[in-house]
Amino acid sequence: MSKTKLRKFDPANYLKTEKDMALYLDACFREGGDDPAFVTAALGDIARARGMSNLAGKTGMTRAGLYKALGKDGNPSFGAVLKIVRAMGLELHVSPQR
Numbered sequence: 001m002s003k004t005k006l007r008k009f010d011p012a013n014y015l016k017t018e019k020d021m022a023l024y025l026d027a028c029f030r031e032g033g034d035d036p037a038f039v040t041a042a043l044g045d046i047a048r049a050r051g052m053s054n055l056a057g058k059t060g061m062t063r064a065g066l067y068k069a070l071g072k073d074g075n076p077s078f079g080a081v082l083k084i085v086r087a088m089g090l091e092l093h094v095s096p097q098r
Helices: 018-032 036-050 052-059 063-070 078-087
Strands: none
Touching (some): 036 052, 063 078
16 A cells, blocks of 8 residues: 655745735635734745745845744734735735624
8 A cells, every 4th residue: 555645735835926925815814813823824925935035135134034023933023014015015904894
């Protein structure tokens, strides 16, 4: 009997366009509820899809700083989140709850 080898799912592999990234982040905001780590992880997925070096240059942060801020135990400031989102070519919008 042969064993099936599975790879860990990585959303970054499927985030090809700004629209993909925006839809993914929007879904994570909706699904994540009040869990900032969930949204931070989503930002990390998008950052990896965009390229950490490219994003570091646009934000003025180091690659290591981005990995730390967007990593499992990361807790970026709101200012850093805004800077990162803008550097990704995305915008944050607010609407009334449904």
